[in-house]
Amino acid sequence: MERASKEIHNQKQFDLYAELGPVRLGPYTSYIWRTDPKHLQFLLSRYLFVSKMLAGKSEALEVGCGDALGTPIVLQTVKKVYALDFEPIVIDAARHCIDPTLNCEFVVQDITEAPFAKKVDAVYSLDCIEHIPPEKSERYFANVAASINNDGIAIIGTPNITANAYASEGSRTCHVNLQSHETLRAALAAHFKNVFIYSMNDGLVHTGFYPMAHYLLGVGVGKKI
Numbered sequence: 328m329e330r331a332s333k334e335i336h337n338q339k340q341f342d343l344y345a346e347l348g349p350v351r352l353g354p355y356t357s358y359i360w361r362t363d364p365k366h367l368q369f370l371l372s373r374y375l376f377v378s379k380m381l382a383g384k385s386e387a388l389e390v391g392c393g394d395a396l397g398t399p400i401v402l403q404t405v406k407k408v409y410a411l412d413f414e415p416i417v418i419d420a421a422r423h424c425i426d427p428t429l430n431c432e433f434v435v436q437d438i439t440e441a442p443f444a445k446k447v448d449a450v451y452s453l454d455c456i457e458h459i460p461p462e463k464s465e466r467y468f469a470n471v472a473a474s475i476n477n478d479g480i481a482i483i484g485t486p487n488i489t490a491n492a493y494a495s496e497g498s499r500t501c502h503v504n505l506q507s508h509e510t511l512r513a514a515l516a517a518h519f520k521n522v523f524i525y526s527m528n529d530g531l532v533h534t535g536f537y538p539m540a541h542y543l544l545g546v547g548v549g550k551k552i
Contacts, residue, residue, distance in 0.1 A: 353394020353420040367396070369542075370454075372530035373484050374400040376544060377451045380482060381405050384448040388474055390438050391455030395421040395431070401451070402429050409447065413437040439463040442473035450475050453484040457502040464504055464514070472518035472550055481519065481547040483511065484527075490541040508537035511545040519547030 332338045352360060359366050374397025381387055382404035392398060392410035394417050402408055407430045412418050418433050425431060436443070439459060443450075450471050459467050471481055486494070488505035506514070508524050515522045526533050526540030537543070 351424040353396070353424045354417065355393045356396045368530050371397055371400065372532070373397070373453050373527070373542070373544070376484075376525075376527075376532050377401055377453070377482055378404045380546065381449050381451070381480070386447040387449040387451060388443050388447045390450060390452035390471060391458075392421065392433070393417055393454075395425050395433075397453075398431055399426065399429060402431060405449075406430060407432070409434055409443065411436050411438065411443065438470050438474075439466045440470075442470040446474060446476045447479065448476055449480045449482070451482040451484075453482075454486075456483060456485050456506065457504050459504050461504050465517075468514045468518060472547075475550055477550050477552060479550060481515065481545075483515065483545045483547075485511065485543055485545075487526075487537070487540050487543050489538045493541075506543060508540075508543055511543055515545050515547040518551055520549035520551055522547050 332341055356367070359370070378401045381401065384405045386407045386409070387401065387405045389398060389401070389408055389410045392412050395410050398408055398410055409432050410421065411434045413436060415435050418435050422433050452471065456464065456467060471483075475481060485506050486498070486502060488507045491499065491502070491505055494502065512522050512524050523546040524537065525544040525546070526535045526537055527542035527544055528540060532544065
């Protein structure tokens, strides 16, 4: 016999849990939860920024989606998301973890090899560029821009190179293409008429002194044709 919640307003939470079971986490998210759970707050805050910036868009492309931890946040304001990653096993995990009722289509693709198959209203890419070899960096930015409609928007999020002194050994090993606010601005300015750079520390996005920001968010608007 099922037990009822003492507080009536909580019952719907127990009912949904009984119906659908616990939420599944993918390999990347599970690792973070087990080793550094506070980092999930930082990651989710980045997705919240994207969600706010892209509110009302019909279609967006996420480049480097991983196991799609924050994709549902973007889907609260964007009608459809194409979630792309070059790692087949993480895309397979994401497909099994995400709510199947969400309007999300997963794609295995390396963005440095070619643009996305169709043009979308916006592209966002969080914690991706720093993993791409420097010699492929320009192809990354060019193909991101080529995947966007002429009046679209791009959002690129990446750790600040000035924060590398405080990074873990693991981060230093895999972050092979760190950006500064100058290099991120220049890379976006090659493809967009307007570029805005935001600072981020922990979960707070702001316009403070760039060298003291742990994370950078670059926004490109108005594609150069």
